[in-house]
Amino acid sequence: MKLKHIVTLFFAFLAFGVNGQTSSNETLFTVDGSPVYVSEFVKVYKKNLDLVQDESQKDVDEYLKLFTNYKLKLKEAKALGLNEDANYLRELNNYKKQLAKSYMTDSKVTDALVEEAYQRVSQEVNANHILVKVDENASPNDTLAAYNEIVKLRERALKEGFEKVRAEVHNGQTVFGEQLGYFSGFRMVYKFENAAFNTPVGEISQPFRTRFGYHIVNVLDKRPSKGEVTVAHIMVVEKPNDSLAEKPETRINDIYKKLQQGEDFASLAKQFSDDKNSAVKGGELAPFSSGQLRAKEFEDVAFGLKNEGDVSEPFKTDFGWHIVKLINKKPVPEFETLKPELVNKVKRDSRSQLIDEALIDKLKAKYNIGNPPSDLEYFASILNDDYFSRNWKLPENLDGEKPFLKIGNKQLTYQDFANYLENQQRNTTPKQSFETLVASKYEAFLKQQLLNYQEENLENENEEYADIVTEYRDGLLLFELMENTIWNAGTTDTIAIKEYYEANKSKYVSPERIDAVIASSSKQKTLKKVAKLLKQDMAVERIKSLVNSNDAIEVIFTSEVMEVNHQALPEGLEFKKGISKIHKHNGAYVIVKINDVLPETQKTFEDAKGLVIADYQNHKEEKWLSELAEKYPVKVDEDVLSKVKKQLNNK
Incomplete structure (x- = not known):
């Protein structure tokens, strides 16, 4: 994730819940006369209470300082006109479009797909396949040829045996015959997953198409998922620049012997493991499931341990030498526990096409969109063969103002659909009848317009969406301000940074x-x-x-x-x-x-440059905030603050 998005999300947390405040709320403080209400502060404080790591920030007075600084920065950003900057508006609109996808969905179809996904992550399928490659946009002739070839290969496989045919036809270019091993839900494209899970063990699927071409799948086995495993490990890596270091194989074997002598695994991991992130935790790693790690050897050993506390012999992966200790194994979580994760995966997966189709049907009903308008006959009549060579032009006598389609309170005209037809010439498939072409273009146009209209009105129709957009809007604005005012100091304030280093040399020493x-x-x-x-x-x-x-x-x-x-x-x-x-x-x-x-030795400016810049930026920000406080006076209502403290301290 880019730095901009990390910082923006932090500010988004801070800004949560600012929508919908009313003048009836008590004012906690004002910034240059603009009120900030108690309800906003309390809501933000409670939401962020578990997020802050600095205990001082849980103090109401300390948190109020953070919040007033936040409001001062927003005031300055708007005064500078950053909220009208073209790049800012573009970034905000892109985010709104991305966010809107989560709120523009059909819940019934989503729920069904999520339940299906749960069944599939609870199982693993072992399968091999044969693929005849053909491009998604291939000509009808090429498509038919690929289909006929996969049909013939299936007939051969049924007679001669799948493995024999698979090995013979694989050329790695136009035909692929591959052994896939075990996989569960979301490991393959949805159409492939469907074929694998719906084909009985020992049988060969009917031909089916994905974006890669035509496949047949031979299902060898199905079994319950291995679930999730938690292990600890001790890792020893090669240290080519350290002439004193032992060979990793020798060192890992020495450590293993100490384990066999009864010494504590966690203690040895803390002392000797080269995986510094896990060493401090006695070697313990985050839980993982089958197929999740890049090192298959490590995964096989981890899942191969049977009893909690079992320890493997030393073994090697591409990352180094390891000893693994089993902490626990867990089956696939219950559906309700896993559901939020599955919902996100379903919406990112090719399954989302089914959700999109259901949403379009729902929007058609919502906005009373019936059968295609009879006007399509007119548009078919104004097309000619130039359309297929991408040279077609709109007729000069087009009645562009004539009503064509109405969605909610938005009236679309002949001109809107005609422009769409003209722009879509580049995406037209080989020659077809004008009636068929216009009908397909109309469906695509209708889908686009329905989604656009829903997205444009989402802030008015969905309060949760409106709140999140407000959070991001302010967070992004603050990012732009901080980047321009503080964070670019490393490249723009060279002389000032060196002066800061000279004045604070004692802070920058090697220990x-x-x-x-x-x-x-x-x-x-x-x-x-x-x-x-x-x-x-x-x-x-x-x-x-x-x-x-x-x-x-x-x-x-x-x-x-x-x-x-x-x-x-x-x-x-x-x-x-x-x-x-x-x-x-x-x-x-x-x-x-x-x-x-x-x-300890004094670090040169170049050696300490990163730390100096960070410290200088903090120094500059503190000075800048003092200037903002003078520019936009903050006045806190102490009586109201006293009541807020009482309310929060009695939570």
Whole structure:
């Protein structure tokens, strides 16, 4: 998602619910005389209460500061005329069109498709197929030839066996014979999914067409879905730039031996896993379902573990070496739990065409659109063969003002439909009768006009849609303001940024680090032995050979330059040369040999540039907000605020 849309959505949350306020509401504060009502503030505060991470923002007074700053920025944006900018209006209109799709639907058809989708995500089909490629807009002759070929291939497959024919005819260009493996709902285009799920096991489907061409499917098996699995893993990756690092296969096997010796999986993940995102959580990953991961080997191992707590042997994927521990397995969730996700998928899927068709029928009934008008005969009469070569022109004597079609309170004329015909020449299929052509163009024109009319009037007909559009309208406006005023400072305020760096140099230093060796073991006694050997300046490889064996890994070493927050370092470790005492850390014992302490160093402007720009922008915004507060005075009604606090604190 683009930065613009992320920020806009944040502002949209902040602006939620500003529609429909009335003068009867109590005024909480004014911005340059414009009222902001209690109901708006309370609604926004409650909605955002669970979204803010800074506890201070849950304080009513602190949140009021955020909200007044927000209103000040909106006031400035409108004063600058940003709400009339062509790019802003274009972006807003594009969003409204996209959003409107969610509100322009037929609920009954959607519900039926969602229920069907649930049945299909609850199952997996194993199938192979043969495809004869043909373009969606191919000529009738090419289309017929492809269809005849797939019919012949099906007849052969029934006699000779599907697998034999599939392997023989595949050429990877015009004919594809592929083994698809197991898949569930939404993994294939809808027409293909339909054929696979509706064909009995062991049978070959009738020929069917998708946008790729004509297919036949051989269904090999059907089974319940594997559901969802949650695992933890320890990952070790190759470190080509680290001459001290072990080979990943050696390191993962050492870790596996420690697991076999009874050491804690989460503790080892925290110490040694190279997947830093999951290491801090003991290696735990987000739940996933069959077919969701890019690494099929990882998925197979994860689903292959049977009992909670089972641990795999080390194995390799394209991402590195892994050990996986099963945390839990869950079947496909209940329908009501999964329904919201399925609704979104259905609306994005090719199934949506069925929903669109149902919506058009619904709108025809809503606006009393009957049979095609008799005027179509006139339009068929004014066409000629120039239409098929895209050279047709409107006749000069066209009565453009004559009424043609009425939708709600919108009257469409002969000119509207004639213009549509003229513009659609480029999308015309090979030659056909003018009557057939005009009839098909009319249906497309009617659909377009019905959807346009519904979309244009949606803000008046649907309150929820109107609220969301208002949120986005203000959020987008704020984005434009912030981008022009603050965020572009990195490219426009070069001198000021350098001056800010010079004035605040002490903020931009590289922290103190150590060049160290860490020894980790579950046994304190073993580490005492290691400490003695380290004091003798014995090489790490030599120490490993003395304390570890092929059958038992007692100690794992980590050697690198580290900052104080390194995952392997114990809390409170003093940075000084020498060997530390034994510390308890992440469920194990560790000692640290510090070879050298690298002091904190001043970062150059170029090294710190990203941080400097961010800090400078914050500094500039604070100053700018003070200027806005002077330009647009904010007056808070303290009595009303007191009542608001009481109301919110007693929630």
